[in-house]
Amino acid sequence: MATAAEGIEPKAHDHSDKMAAHSASDVEKLSTPPTGELQRKLSSRHLQFVAIGGTVGTGIFIASGGSLAKAGPAGLLLAYIFVGTLVYSVMLSLGEMATYLPVSGAFTQYASRFVDPSLGFSMGWIYWFSWATTYALELTAAGLIIQWWNADLSIGIFITIFWVPITAVNFLPVDIFGEFEFWFALIKVVALVGFWIFAICVNAGVGKQGYLGFKYWDSPGAFAPSDLAQGSVAKFVSFWTVLIQAGFAFQGTELCAIGAGESANPRVTMPKAIRRTFWSIFPLFVFTIFFIGILVPYDLETLTAGGTNAGASPLVIAIQLAGVSALPDILNAILLTVVLSAASSNVYSGSRVLVGLAEEGCGPAFLKRTSKRGVPYYATAVTAAMGLLAYMNLSSNGGQAFNWLLNIVSVAGFIAWTCIFICHLGFMRALKAQNIGRDTLPYKSWGGRGLAIYGLTFCAIITLTQGFTAFVPWNTEDFFIAYVSLILFSVLYIGHKLITRSKFVKPAEADIFTGKFEDEISETWEESSASTWKKLMNKF
Template identity: 75%
Template sequence: MDHVSEKTDLHTDSDLEKQVTPQEPQLQRKLKSRHLQFVAIGGTVGTGVFIASGTSIATAGPAGALLAYAFVGTLVYSVMLSLSEMSTYLPISGAFTRYAARFVDPSLGFSMGWIYYFSWSITYALELTAAGLVIQWWNSSLSIGIFITIFWVPLTLINLLPVDFFGEFELWFSSIKVIALLGFMIFAICINAGAGDQGYIGFEYWKNPGAFAPYLTDGAKAKFVGFWAVLIQAGFAYQGTELVAIGAGESSNPKKTMPAAIRKTFWSIFLLFIFTIFFIGILVPYDNESLLIGGTNAGSSPLVIAAQLAGVKVLPDIINAVLLTVVLSAAASNVYSGSRVLVGLAEENCAPRFFARTSKKGVPYYAIALTSGFGLLAYMNLSDNGGEVFNWFLNIISVAGFIAWACTCICHLRFMSALKAQNISRDNLPFKSWGGAILAWYGFTFCSIITITQGFTAFVPWVTEDFFIAYISLILFAVLYVGHKLVTGSKFIKPEEADLETDKFQEVESENWEESPRSRWKKALNYVF
């Protein structure tokens, strides 16, 4: 008996020893819904709406631009619902780039993940350059290289802080741009009502020069071409809305925080964009020459042009200061997003495994170091030849968002097929997309069409260089996919074999909890909005 007892005790000690063996540090679930929301807002609401929106109105007119942004918004909505359903069930780092490897094809996960990673990493270099150009508004004699260095160091260090500290930083920094846009809307209402030098405006600019601007051709066809040309610009502006799902692996309670964060993020960004485009369109005529100047500082902002037309003198400096916070907030979000995508790639064996390593506080320092290193590409702008190469790099960014959105919809379709094949009811999911397969097909179809047709100006007339500039993202995506397929010989994932269990989030809820009528009404409204 003593022998048996001794063996049992030894066995128990061995088990205990295994249990107390420390696990390798990993990402920590410290981000709350508000953090996820503002990280996405930080990466999305940037120069696209503060500056590039003017080009959209000049190309398609106020009504054409408004319709384009609204239409792309519906595509983003379909993508966000797909993301919400998958990320609440499997809240993992890297999010949708890993879903592709799990539900569709490892080669798709590889190519989608890397093109998306390059997109955000190179965008970091773009934002650092933009920060330098914003500063040059006040002193053009200073080299942007000075400010690339000045901003690169603290933005990198901020990303090396524990994720909850970073989340708070993004929340407050991103709030500045939201407040600025809300302030502009109030300003626009006052100016349109007659508070400025122009007197009462109303919809005068929708009548003269018109609601739609002709583009490349004549007649009704020219209005449609202008609308279609702005779709890709609107897509660039919305790119980043999906970043809310990148933080799924660090969400404190994905079942509750992810649907709320995704829903609030979409509607916040959508309404900010739609109202900003609308108010710019009623304050600035689309044939205003200043809309076509281009640039990165306040002089190119349609918000400033609207103020100048109204006779307000102090706004340019204020807008430029806001632009600086806009750019820096976006830059910090770029590093966070890129590093988490790289962690996801490493965990799917699509990148060296050491990129998944984290500190004891859950900070993926290797992934952050590489992503921050891409920011140093901004120094290429200091030489003429380097600037040309840098512009080619930037074109990788251009279509990456639409590629990611189309692939996300494919992932959702395959996810639903896997659930059906494995007899798991969608009714039992933490969150269920009301649009289901129809909405996913809608998003995939139009994202694919826009991706393929976005470079149509290279064909009229044919310009070889413009063709490659427009389609370099798509070409790189295809090369990565085919290359990975040839090297690894990966096969498409069968629905019945898709991994729906690993990393599945488990939450224990009280069995005695009863939902109140008020909660049910609130839940019903949240389900719709």
């Protein structure tokens, strides 16, 4: 008996040790994201402010001045509100897909899965080129902002100075990068809210102009008539001409979905991030445009001077008209942080699009390689290298080529939004064909098919008609500048279709499962070690 007991006791002890070792291994495996791939460390707060960081930039702080001169205060306000409805539709369509399938590159992969691999290829590459080029534009803008204080300094100096740290930040682990973007984007929000307070005070009569009210809506007027038409049609034409510029300002709102592959518990964080992102950016833009319109007359020559530093900002112009001398320098410093934050988001978004393209086989496989802490270093390096295009501004003929790149950025946003709606319609067809009810999705777009069709229709119309001024009278150069991005998109699509002979995806065969995030794993990653240990022990 003693011998038998002695024989049993060590076995029981060995089993306990093995169970403990096995459990500890499982805890570590389940509670830590895998190495060598993107890691889910971004909260809804991070995703929201990464999108704000990429969206709130020179479009609202500087380019809105030129738009005011073209459309007038009422025309510009209506343009921003209208484009805002399209953005809202985009966010709802994205939310439904990104919450169900939170994959790298988000909608660039959805196009290949739900519609057509050629659409995914062309959409993904032009979208990446758009953000990579925007990085160069923001670096240039940063140098021009510095020239506000000393015009004799070369822009090239500051392109180099800013390129190095902004690129370096993107090689940090994604949670640290998320915190960096949070605080920088917060500066933008505070600056715009501060401008609202300033505008209310000036409008009430604090500035040297006295009480304003809607003085400038009466004279020179609420709408700036176009030279291409007469009467009410001229006002509509002016409104239509600034839609593409309003779209450029809103471009980047969709970035919260780009980070879906790195979001912690996407079933919870993605819907929050998408709702909060839109309802953060939309009021920021609409109220800012409204206050600019009541403080600055649209016929002011400074608005059309073509500058890209603080002197061309309608916010600075409003401050100068009010007779405040100290604020322009302060706002210029804030504008510098605005540009640098946007530049950082550009590199992040572009690199994640490259990862998504690589995972879908639309780009070199090495682009999806990551460090042990989940940083796609090859994709980040390739995207950051595009920022060096900013040096083109130093050459005598570089400005014209750079304007072409700028137009690619502006129109590519509408092309991407159009493709997102197409993806959403394809996603809904696939769900129906595979007998999956939309009511079972973790997040459902309340507008459904109708809202997606509304967004698709107007985004496509704006994309096709935004260069109409090149036709009256005909101007070949203006035509190519307006439609170069659409031409590039078509070449990429047709080229990929001819080379690969890809076919449209049948709804019943669409891949709507690869990358689907499981709730159990999501919960495990967010639980504490003690809670996870208890859960695993209960399985034994």
